[in-house]
Amino acid sequence: MGFYQEDLLMPVDSQWVGNSDKVLLHLAAVLKQVLAERTDEQQWQAVLNDIVVTEQAIALAKVLQESTTGLLIVGEMINHHPQANTFHQIIAKLAALTQSKWIALPNANSIGLTQANVLPQQLEKIDYYDLAGYVLLAAELEDFADPAAMRQSLQAAKSVIAMTAYVTEDVLSYATVILPIAPWTETSGTVVGIDRQWQSMRGVIPPKGDSRPCWKVLRVLANLAELEGFDYIESTAICNEAQARQAREGHETIAVPSIIDIAAPTLSQLEWIAFVPMYQTDAIVRRSQPLSDTPNNQQAMQAVVHSSTAAEYGIADTDWISIRHGEQSVSLSLRIDDKMAPNCILMPMSVGPMQQFARPYCHVSIRAQKKVA
Template sequence: MDNIMIEIIVDGEKIKVPKGTTIINATNKVGKYIPHFCYHKKLSVAANCRMCLVEVEKFNKLLPACSTIVSNGMNITTCSEKVKIARKGVLEFLLRNHPLDCPICDQGGECTLQDISFEYGSSKSRLSSTTTKRVFIHKNLGPLISAEEMSRCIHCSRCIRFSIEIAGTQELGILNRGEHSEISSFLSRNIESELSGNMIDICPVGALTSKPFRFSARSWELAHRFSISPHDSLGTNLLMHVKSNHIYRVTPYQNEKINECWISDRDRFSYEGLNCNDRLSNPIVKNVHNKWEDISWDQAFDIIKDKFSNILKNHSGNDIGFLASNYSTLEELLLISKIAKSIGSDNIDFRIKNLNIDANNNIEGIPWLGMPISEIENLDRILIIGSNLRNDHPLLALKFRKAVNNGAKLFLVDSCEYEHNIQVADRITVSPLNMVNSIAEICIALLELNNIKIPECFINIKVSTNAKNIALHLFQGKNIGIFIDNSILELSDNGKLLANSYKISQLLDAKFGFLLSGSNTIGGYLANAYPINNNKNTNQILEKKLKSYIILHAEPSFDFNNPAETLMNLAQSEFSIALTPYASEAKKWAKMILPIAPFSETSGTFINNCGYIQSFKAVILPFKETRPGWKILRVLANILDLDGFEYTSSLDIKDELLSNVDLSLKLSNNVTSSIGISNVKENIIERIADIPIYKKDPIVRRARSLQNTKQSEKPCFIANNLTLSKLKINNFGKVKINTKYGTVILDIQEDNKIANNCVKISAGFEDVIFINSAFTDIKLECI
């Protein structure tokens, strides 16, 4: 759109708007609301509802405001008698077949059709009492979206345009013609998009509603409270709808810098996990008879003081380990870090899935996205390494999809040909260990294009056709982005891979960034919640079998790389404490469980993947005897007589960390490791242990509706035909996997989208906790 301003007249008022503006957007600038159904600011223009008709001077017919571009001197009348008559006619046709069920409709009170009917609807109908209305049978679209009352549909086509243009997949369409037209999914399949819940928000009537929320409350009964999503690194802005200290639903809070007006289904429906029956109501401790016993907070802290005092007296602070998840708040991470440092323990880490002991030495500063989120859609060449975008970063995938729709070319290096619903220009699919060499091939091709001598460490590498093609297209780009997934940061030997990728960005003068996991990875680094002075990782902290561990917000069965070994090491410690909202998983290993408030019941701060600091408050009161994490950790420090913990609010903690820190100076993706290649043995079989989107954290894992989706189905033993043949396994039946911790039986599934020498067994399930991430020390047996 040009920056040239033109003058138009709206209802007698002269205004200036940019050239190329539509009438509906121009009138919004002067506060003139034009009623509409099919128009949505984020979707293409359909102009099929005809509700937005306006009168324009010198035109002999009314024009749709959503599709008509203004011209200089245009005289627009938005509410003339002619316009009113037309709108009343359109509305009468819509109501002709619309059921009169507003009293029981979940959309009641926030329904666009209802609102417009008050202004343009007639007080009585011209239809006789015997006139029949069109009726459609209900449709099953899956566990998240209810399409029970499709007779309410007015065929605005917003849901169809959303699925194609935003979600990237056409899961809905229109069947039949004329009065018999109806919205339906292909062959009555479930909707499986990770963004599907946004169709509920954009539906202007009650045709598509939330199945978990169905008939739970009326919209006017609910208070809307702002919060931040803890489920990924984007920092999605949320509105949580509350009644009687209970969260009933979640919708997006518009923020154009971050999530625009969309949220993922994980953010929308995970509130069920906040209301589940597994919530812990008060502190519990395992007594001398190995039975769980309810205790008060005073009793809990007395026991902790006694146990920790003995450990500190007879051993050292280094015999206490502190492990936290990367979706803990900034305040919780700072306090747990300060406690660890105050008692002399360097056994602290929030990077609980990190296998790399040299992680501190490979990157100069705190890793981040490398650019503002909104700039992604302006890139013209994109290389993404190691990411399952839709699964791990659903709303960032939307940004990359936008970039490709704008003309960008997307290239991927991965271990599985995941379907991203984005047009991919080219990709290289190899095992994780071979990824470093594939990146080296692209690097060599770029060196040749730049007429730069090939380093000796790359001399023996043969460059594939795919690598040459990717390098050539990247070389032709003007605005290039190279992105490394967080799973690469977690690999045991990622130094060369990071260095090769960074070298590519330098050769192209490209932006270089990381697709981080968790809501507060940057916050964890900023709070120094990791072993700064020693190169160690979480596995090494656990292998020490310390006297005590404090685990914050994490569940060892699902959030650690080697669940079975982690559970065993924790259970063998003298006194381990779980700080968690939930009881069931912690009872497997802890000696004491303290009920900590989830994000919805505490105040705190998250720092998203581009360094944007966002604070939030509790939207409801803590559940029964649950307490905010920062308060529990502050009291823990006080009973241990540690100095510097005189906080009265979470704001005091935040200010202590951020008041004298320029975060922008700490964010740096400069890679300090050296380029090189990997000597991979051909007989090594690697496991791709991806975690499905609805198994990522304790809250989501307890959201009943999300667990009923296809993405949460039981994991299988998946490999391509060559790998199955190599392992002498048939591509049907079941396989028994014997490990030193136990036996796992999985269905076998052939999928040639998996890289050679790889087996995809998803993590995050109870069924597979006996299999470690390295996929070593196992025996396979067909059954």
């Protein structure tokens, strides 16, 4: 179930595609069917009262209920969605009711950070685009869902400490202080994979110039502030402490509220389905010209629509299109692919010209355009 019919390189009984509103409604319909015979879930049943249960939803609910090894996997595109929490809540409830397991595929070292309790606090009470100060830890504008809004927030902030391996015009435009740190390739560290295996590594080369591994910079700052618990000599001590804590407290859990509110969908509008291209995921690969020149990366920078969507918007015979949201617009080359779900447009997020565009998963309008010189 998703936005694009992928070649999953394994036997697949069926694939179901739609825009995010339809995917959410489909999941809600499956959950409603699973709840049909329950007498102890009145709150959930009330929330899902207006959801229409389709034959496809009935069939999928039956598969989950009869399975003894059910596994629900949530991918990157849903994790980046503004309603990711709602998706997670529905999927978590489905898993609980059908004795299945579920997992949200991790980004970078998110599982390791969760196990080490490096988590945002009071998440729902903070507007991260309206703070007086920021500390950016190896984060560039391309790493945010809405780079244009984040640039404005950083430039308006009273203080911005940028811990980075790269000094760019963007960094100079908003940073109050720049602390040089080594990229992850030049420092030791540990990552935790989806299988919960801890994998430690050494830096391949010493840090360049005056840069230092990030953990050492944080240690010095903490020591200057006279904070306790930062007397580390080697990064392995940090790893050992995190592992000991994990052994005491067990595996991390994802907090999921028990009830949700499903807003009325807007199925008639064209939705931007956003993703991060393979070779744009971090500061190192983004700067690799050979990777940028690969066919995979070039194709990822295109806008992709279903042929029915192209016909509806009169763009079937053009190579370039203009995409607009409010006062913001961007031009991309067009690729028509019937593996794409109708009534949505697949475009990269936070890279190239998309840095100046709107937040992902917004509704857009499109029209044909002559090729940009």
